[in-house]
Amino acid sequence: MATVIRSSNFTADKAWGAQQIANMNGITTRLHWTDKPYKWHVNEGEEVFVVLQGQVEMKYRSDGEEHSALLKSGDVFYAAIGTEHVAHPHGEARVLVVEAEGSV
Template sequence: MEIIRSREFTASRAWGAKEIANMGGITTRLHWTNQPYKWHINDGEEVFVVLDGTVEMRYKEDGLELSTLLTVGDIFYASIGTEHVAHPQGEARILVVEKEGSV
């Protein structure tokens, strides 16, 4: 049993993470960042939940680059093959659920 106060979590580097659980190869991690990630496609599906801060999520759909602004409580679901990149607006804390070993 563990209680995690997500707003208190920080990391020594952008996108540093605390692994919360690994359930049959599906990981749940809490990330802290103040820098963009990189364009990528996950090995499987990904659920991305903003717990603190604001994140501009850029993604590609039918060859077009689109974006949406995610705030606290918003969820971005990346299906298999969805190319995307997260750009936090200042500090952000994000819960990510994805296949173990995914980018």
């Protein structure tokens, strides 16, 4: 079966609401809609975060220092295991997230 998802049409009832796209042997791919920041967290595994629409300021901590990167449409953020991070959208954003099933 094939599926076409028009990410620009996706909205959710709450910030960080998601549409499950696939689960491939425990690795999930989800489309998120948000207009509010997430929370500081560390994933149990690696995470790939792709901004499809909008802008997201990704803050992350490395070697005890806080860093920030402004991600625009088409930009990708990779969080290795143990990377503490938080996403702050600037207005509405749609984000594709690939991570281990059950990650925060």
